[in-house]
Every structure is written in C-alpha cells, then in structure tokens.
Amino acid sequence: MTATNSNSGHVPAIEAKQVHKAYGDLHVLKGVDLTVEPGTVTVILGPSGSGKSTFLRLINQLETLTGGEIDVDGEMIGYRWEGEGKKRHLQTLNDKQVAAQRAKLGMVFQKFNLFPHMTALQNVMEAPVQVKRMDKKEARELAIKELQRVGLGERLDYYPAQLSGGQQQRVAIARALAMQPEIMLFDEPTSALDPELVGEVLSVMRSLADEGMTMIVVTHEIGFAREVADQVVFMDGGKVVEQGGPEIITNPTSPRFKEFLQHVL
Amino acid sequence: MPHHITKDGEGLPVPNRIVAKPVRRTGQIIAAIIVALLAAMVIKGLITNPRFEWNIVWKYLFNERVLEGVGYTLILTVLSMVVAIILAVILAVMRKSVNPVLRGVSWFFIWFFRGTPVYTQLVFWGLFAVLIPKLSLGIPFTNIEFWSVDSNTIITAFNAAWIGLALNEAAYLSEIVRAGLEAVDPGQEEAAKALGMKRTQIMRRVILPQAMRIIVPPTGNETIGMLKTTSLVLAVPFTLDLQFATNAIANRIYKPIPLLIVAALWYLLITSIMMVIQSKIEKHFGKGYEARPVGSKVKTPLPGKVDGELKDDVAKTNEAMFAGLNA
Numbered sequence: 001m002t003a004t005n006s007n008s009g010h011v012p013a014i015e016a017k018q019v020h021k022a023y024g025d026l027h028v029l030k031g032v033d034l035t036v037e038p039g040t041v042t043v044i045l046g047p048s049g050s051g052k053s054t055f056l057r058l059i060n061q062l063e064t065l066t067g068g069e070i071d072v073d074g075e076m077i078g079y080r081w082e083g084e085g086k087k088r089h090l091q092t093l094n095d096k097q098v099a100a101q102r103a104k105l106g107m108v109f110q111k112f113n114l115f116p117h118m119t120a121l122q123n124v125m126e127a128p129v130q131v132k133r134m135d136k137k138e139a140r141e142l143a144i145k146e147l148q149r150v151g152l153g154e155r156l157d158y159y160p161a162q163l164s165g166g167q168q169q170r171v172a173i174a175r176a177l178a179m180q181p182e183i184m185l186f187d188e189p190t191s192a193l194d195p196e197l198v199g200e201v202l203s204v205m206r207s208l209a210d211e212g213m214t215m216i217v218v219t220h221e222i223g224f225a226r227e228v229a230d231q232v233v234f235m236d237g238g239k240v241v242e243q244g245g246p247e248i249i250t251n252p253t254s255p256r257f258k259e260f261l262q263h264v265l
Numbered sequence: 266m267p268h269h270i271t272k273d274g275e276g277l278p279v280p281n282r283i284v285a286k287p288v289r290r291t292g293q294i295i296a297a298i299i300v301a302l303l304a305a306m307v308i309k310g311l312i313t314n315p316r317f318e319w320n321i322v323w324k325y326l327f328n329e330r331v332l333e334g335v336g337y338t339l340i341l342t343v344l345s346m347v348v349a350i351i352l353a354v355i356l357a358v359m360r361k362s363v364n365p366v367l368r369g370v371s372w373f374f375i376w377f378f379r380g381t382p383v384y385t386q387l388v389f390w391g392l393f394a395v396l397i398p399k400l401s402l403g404i405p406f407t408n409i410e411f412w413s414v415d416s417n418t419i420i421t422a423f424n425a426a427w428i429g430l431a432l433n434e435a436a437y438l439s440e441i442v443r444a445g446l447e448a449v450d451p452g453q454e455e456a457a458k459a460l461g462m463k464r465t466q467i468m469r470r471v472i473l474p475q476a477m478r479i480i481v482p483p484t485g486n487e488t489i490g491m492l493k494t495t496s497l498v499l500a501v502p503f504t505l506d507l508q509f510a511t512n513a514i515a516n517r518i519y520k521p522i523p524l525l526i527v528a529a530l531w532y533l534l535i536t537s538i539m540m541v542i543q544s545k546i547e548k549h550f551g552k553g554y555e556a557r558p559v560g561s562k563v564k565t566p567l568p569g570k571v572d573g574e575l576k577d578d579v580a581k582t583n584e585a586m587f588a589g590l591n592a
Contacts, residue, residue, distance in 0.1 A: 036473045113456035127460035159553035
C-alpha cells in the first residue's frame, strides 16, 4: 500500500482533507478537514443536522464520499489511484478491499444494532469466526474476555431483548473490540439511553481511552468531552467551526459554539 | 371458579392481594349454547343421514389407491415447496442484488411465472417433450454440443408435476421472502458491514435468520395452499395424487360424496400436521424476541413490549403478510 507523510515519519490515524458529502441537492458536508493522532480521543460536538454522524459514517465507508479524501493510517479509503500520466484515474475499491480497510475500524451505533437472534456471546463471537475465520473455541474465549472487560461476564447467554439499553450498548462495544480495531468510532452511543444508563457506557469508553485506544466520539455529553477528549471539534452546517483542546468548551471563541454550549449545558 | 385470584407473584409477600369475582360474561354463555346446539344438529345430520354412506367412507379411507394418493400428494407438496423455497430465496436475494443482470432475471422470472395460471404452466410442462424433444447443452447457432438427452426421459409426468408447481410457487414465495428481507432494520446490515462481514455472510448470518421470522407464517399458508394445488396436476396429466385417486374410485362405484369425504379427511389431517410443524418452526426463529430474563417462567411479554417485536417496521411486516395472503 502507498505510504504517505514520508517527510515527518509519523502517520495520523485519520486524516480528512476537504471532505464533501451531498445527497441529491442536499449539501451535508462542505469541506471538512480533520486530523486525528494515534492514541488520542476526538470528540465531535454539534447540533443535529450539522453532519457529524455523516462524517463518522464516511470514515467507515457506510456512505460514499462526494468529494475530498479520507486517509486511515495513511491509506486512502474507498478508492486508489491507477495508471500513469493522462490515464491516471481513481478506481473504486471492491467489497473485499473495503472490508479489509474497515477491519481497522470499530464502530458503535446510536441504536446498538445488536443481532437480536443471537445471544450476547454469539454477537461478540460472530465477526471473529466469520471474518477472521477464528476457531470457535478461541473466539468464545475472546468474546468472554471482551464481555468481561465491559462488565457483562454474567450476561453471556442473554439475548439483546433481555438486556437493558446500557447493557446492549456495552455488548456492542465488546463486539467491536473483539475485532481488535486500531480506531473506535462512536456515533452518539448514549443518545438512545435512559439517563441513569448513560454513566455505565461512558465509563467503559473512558477506560478504553485510558488504555490508549484511538477514538472519535460523536456525542452530546459535554462532560465526557471535557474530561476525556484530547481534541474537541465543533461542527455546524457541514463545516468545522471551532477546533482545539478540551479547554475550548470553557472558553469558546466563535459565537455559534458559545450559543450551542449555552443550550446544552 | 368462584373467585378470580391473580396468580402473578405467587409466594411473594403482596399485602391486600386482590380476590374478586371476574366480570360477568353472559355473552359467552349464550354463544356457547347456540354453538353447541348448531353443532349437535350438524353431528346428528352427519350420523343419521344415510346418503353420507359412512360405511363406504370407512371402507375406502385406507384403500390402497387412496393411501398411494396421500403419499404422492405429500411427496409433491414437500418436494415442490422445498424447491420453491430454495428458488425463492435465490430470486429474492437476486432481486436485491447490486448486479442489474441478476435483478432483471429475477424480475422476469417472477413476472412470467406469477403472470400465467398454474394450470396452464402444468399443461405446458406436460407437453414439454412434444415441444422440445431433445434437451442439449451447446453453443447456439453452431453444431457444437456438449451434452444432450431425450426430453421424455427427464420430463416424466411426475417430474413435470413438481417442476411446474415449484416454479410457479417460487415466484410467489420470492415476493414474501423479499418483503421479509426488507423488514429487517437496515442498521443490522450496517453493523455487520462495520464488522467487516461480506455481503453473502451478512445475508446468510444476519438478515435471513431475522427475515425468517416474518417469512415463515405466510410460507406455512403457501404450503397448505400447495397441498391442495397438487390436485391440479391432472393437467400434466399426473394421475396418482389423492384428488385424482378418490375421484377415480368415485366414478367407478358411482359414490361421489363418500369419496369426497375421504379426500377431505386426509387433506384435513395433513393440514393439521403441517400447522403443528409450522408453529415449531416459528418458535425456532422467534428465539431472542422474548423480552424476559433467561429462566423466567412467564411467557407473556412485559407491559409496553409487544411480543416478538423489536425494531421491526410494522408496515413491512404487514406487507409480508399481505404478500402471503394475495398469493
């Protein structure tokens, strides 16, 4: 694969360059630039409709780019350059290549999206067995370990419908972790939860961050952003409006971010 | 039952447990009396009316030709349904494929086999060997031929019967399967994609098992329909099924009514067995949709949670049911 950034020798975990996304006439993302360093936590804040979820989905290729480029680990996602000189063109990657790129990324969804016909243990075992062709016994041990890590060692044989929202989301995190991703993407992981269940999910995410996992978190949890984030990004109208360390939450410079924080705090 | 005692929480220390008489339901009692009277009249008629000729029904119920008919009817039903289900899943998956050629082929199949009467199709399969005497595999418009066979040896009456039934049924079933596939939350596919699963894996491991819960009830309906549609195979003509067998005996001994009863009793018995099997299959695919902790004895769902419903689009489920009913 083509390695970039030969000048500095270090490669960002994710680098988005002038990312655009449109659905028909609707221009959702209007040139987003963002760099995420390995081992850091980036929290994306913003009102609904600001394009933050779309941006996260683009990184995982659940949506296709309209313009710009996203690199994961220095490798362009979704496409590759082919040919020389005048014949040089972008070639869309096939399913297998896309799946290989996704393997580096774990994703957690707002609606958990656990497989309802499988138990917690089966949910976590599924991808290692099917995708990595891991031995069932080995996958089972791995799944038990991951479920214990999120505090659900006692709920292995429960179906999702038998678990609370917070427990379901923790199973979803364990499921993503079982694929040993380098980067975890969280798409409003606590938005569908009852208030008293938010804490258990956030504490799992906090311990993940402490272990040095690279994370991008789209959330409305300002407290989490302030405590855990290394980088805070405020998006509005499909653009990054303000960006910086967690201190920008306390001292926002742009009027739009100030206004947003007044509403959520 | 003099008192209505709530059984919930037995053994738990509930003070002031409700012990009350149930609501009076006089309507139920009146309805029961009327139904009992009507049933008594029907039964009396069935027993005392000599024209039903129960002795003849009994004589032919286990007649060799009738039993053979039951056997062939069952074989035709099971064989054509199994083939139809496999074809239907393939057609439905093709219909949702990213490949436009596969989508077109599937659309054409459904258009053709749903658009012509099953009777006509069966006649066609019966005439197949006349129409196309030799089946061969080669390159069109050349003399190159890899393999060929006489149609008569392949398309026998029996084969024509199940092929005709299966192809027609597959067209209907594939719409039921498609509705089932579309009823599965798109988030399921996204989650599976995000885990790096391939398209075929997602279909086989994630989408189909969930769609089955919606596909099974209308498919049970279709199977029972198929049991009776097998009587149309005389169009081929295939003459060993239950309907033809009983009809032939009736014509021979001039006793149509008793032999109709013989056929009806067998059809009812097979349908009843199929209903039991269907409920077993439904239970299997309903696993995970019970909003109760493991080990809980109570089968009813918790208040506010509809049984068997999770994140399904109810409209889609209805659509699947209608597809089944319209078939």
